[in-house]
Amino acid sequence: MITSVEKNYHPMSNEFDNYKIIKDGVTYFIPLDEANTDYQAIQEWIAAGNEVIDNGA
Amino acid sequence: MAITRITNIANTIPDASIANEKLSDIVNFKNIIINGDMSIAQRGTSVSGITSGGYYTLDRFNFNMVTMGTWTMSQDSDVPTGQGFAKSLKLDCTTADASPSAGDRLRIMQAIEGQNLQYLKYATANAESLTLSFWVKSNKTGTYNASFYNDNVVRYISKSYTINSADTWEKKTITYAGDTVGSIGNTNTNILQLQMWFGAGSNFTSGTLATSWEAETASNMAVGQVNLADATSNYINITGVQLEAGDTASEFEFLPVDVNLERCLRYLQFIDAEYFIVARWDNNAGNPIGQLNFLKTMRAAPTASAIGTFSTGAGYAGTPSFNNIQTVCLAPSGADSISANSIRYLHNGLFKMESEL
Numbered sequence: 452m453i454t455s456v457e458k459n460y461h462p463m464s465n466e467f468d469n470y471k472i473i474k475d476g477v478t479y480f481i482p483l484d485e486a487n488t489d490y491q492a493i494q495e496w497i498a499a500g501n502e503v504i505d506n507g508a
Numbered sequence: 509m510a511i512t513r514i515t516n517i518a519n520t521i522p523d524a525s526i527a528n529e530k531l532s533d534i535v536n537f538k539n540i541i542i543n544g545d546m547s548i549a550q551r552g553t554s555v556s557g558i559t560s561g562g563y564y565t566l567d568r569f570n571f572n573m574v575t576m577g578t579w580t581m582s583q584d585s586d587v588p589t590g591q592g593f594a595k596s597l598k599l600d601c602t603t604a605d606a607s608p609s610a611g612d613r614l615r616i617m618q619a620i621e622g623q624n625l626q627y628l629k630y631a632t633a634n635a636e637s638l639t640l641s642f643w644v645k646s647n648k649t650g651t652y653n654a655s656f657y658n659d660n661v662v663r664y665i666s667k668s669y670t671i672n673s674a675d676t677w678e679k680k681t682i683t684y685a686g687d688t689v690g691s692i693g694n695t696n697t698n699i700l701q702l703q704m705w706f707g708a709g710s711n712f713t714s715g716t717l718a719t720s721w722e723a724e725t726a727s728n729m730a731v732g733q734v735n736l737a738d739a740t741s742n743y744i745n746i747t748g749v750q751l752e753a754g755d756t757a758s759e760f761e762f763l764p765v766d767v768n769l770e771r772c773l774r775y776l777q778f779i780d781a782e783y784f785i786v787a788r789w790d791n792n793a794g795n796p797i798g799q800l801n802f803l804k805t806m807r808a809a810p811t812a813s814a815i816g817t818f819s820t821g822a823g824y825a826g827t828p829s830f831n832n833i834q835t836v837c838l839a840p841s842g843a844d845s846i847s848a849n850s851i852r853y854l855h856n857g858l859f860k861m862e863s864e865l
Contacts, residue, residue: 461831462795462841468831479813482833486697486808487863 453496457504465508539761540620541702542568542771544642544749546583546595550769550776554582556602563864566597567772569616570864576614576707577737578603586745588643588677592762596643596747599706599736606738613730614707614737616746619865621807622660622698628686628753630658635686640702641757645677646744650734653705653717654682657724660698661690664724666717668732679748681757687721696807699865702751705729706736706744773804777861781818784854786825786841791848796825797841799832800859806835810861818857825852828859835863 452475459471459480470481470493481489497503548567555564558579561572565581573579584598597616605612628636640654648671655666667682692700705712708730715727722728736742748760763771779800786796812830820826825842832839840859842852 459829459831462797462829463790469833471829477813479811480830480833481811482809484809484833486695487811488865489811 453492453501455504456493456496456501457506460508470503537761538752538758540625540638540751540753541618541749543768544747544751545593545760545762545768546597546747546749547765548768548772549583549595550772550778554580556580563776563862567776568618568864569597570618571599572613572615572617572703574612574614575605576608576612576735577601577605584745586645587747588645588679591643591748592760593643593747596645596745598743598745601737601740601742604738604740604742605707606735608707608709608735608737610709610711612707612709613705613712615703615705617701617703618749619659619699619701621696621865622693622700623695625692625700626694628692630687631689631691633688635688636753637683637686637755638751639681639683639754639757640749640751641679641681641760642749643677643679643747644671644744645675645746646671646736646742647674648734648736648738648742648744649674651732653708653730653733654680655703655705655718655729656684657701657703658687658690658692658699658721659701660693662724663687663690663721664718664729665721666729666731667719668717677745683755685720690721697865701865702749703729704746705733708733708735770804773802774807775862775864777803777806777810777859778815779803779859779861781828781840781854781857781859784840785851786828786854787851788846788848793847794845795829795841795843796846796850796852797831797839798854799837799839801837802835802861806861807863807865809833809835810838810863812838813860813862815858815860816856819853819855823853825854827857828854 455473457471459469461468549565580600582598584596587593653668669680712730717731718728786798788796818827828840
């Protein structure tokens, strides 16, 4: 189960690069690719009213 | 002179029965199922205490379960004698659920990319039949279901089979009509999904089994299904899973292990970080970064994670983050900021990339 979703920024370009999530206690990095099933799950998680953490670059 | 084309090879063989057999034997990758001989288990060979769905051991086989007991999933050496198999998938019940709730389910599944299935000619009058064959062994006899879900058009077909004798390997063959109505999307996401049921709540058993393609209706999915979760003595082994176009099952298509692994790498890769260099080269201090090229192009940009304990301290970069994730590569970066124009190493851990369906 997803417990947190955070925007992950590129360490050199400082642009929003992917989502860093914690699911079942494990950290994953999810690309912004609609064909990725975890990306699809994040969109559902957001649509359910959950909030993405954004600490900026 | 080099051979440039072979046309209508069946006509060159006088005996039709021989011709048909040989044709089926020479079709490479006729088995739509990947890892059907259960030979590849990149995630590990045994996981116990499973109480929810996910990918656990054998590549490409998704254990799909909603509150139906606790299970051990393993790559097992129990196989049908004399058939050429070395491994099977085993599910072993360790906590029973004799009275599943209405929405509970227990099954293994494999999702197939639609772009690999266009030759089935679905949604046309020429839609190909599919034949599923596999070996199965369980202490729990009775009625089971094997089904297909077309994600592109949300349609479903299900056929039942019977395990007749306890603790005995049996070969099952089931043929499904082609769907002349519902198309299979030509993409890496629209899927045809094999679902092999081992338990189901009443939401999935209360209707009439969908033995022809129809709009997905939960109650028609697994009618008559026995409950493999009703006792801790229950288990099931499966191997030799083959799905092929046509009305008959041919001999199992054994692939070299390296070919089998190559096919699995499209969906899952682990790469050792022995001394993986990350650096800062732009005259600015910051987190060091490098580029990791994958072993094979993946289905989609994968979910990336760090497995194990990465070394920290002098020269090492700690547990990495991941950026620029694409189907062919990604950029791991170190955990701490370092000075400009210097390097660190990612060491001792594993990179895991997963783009399962």
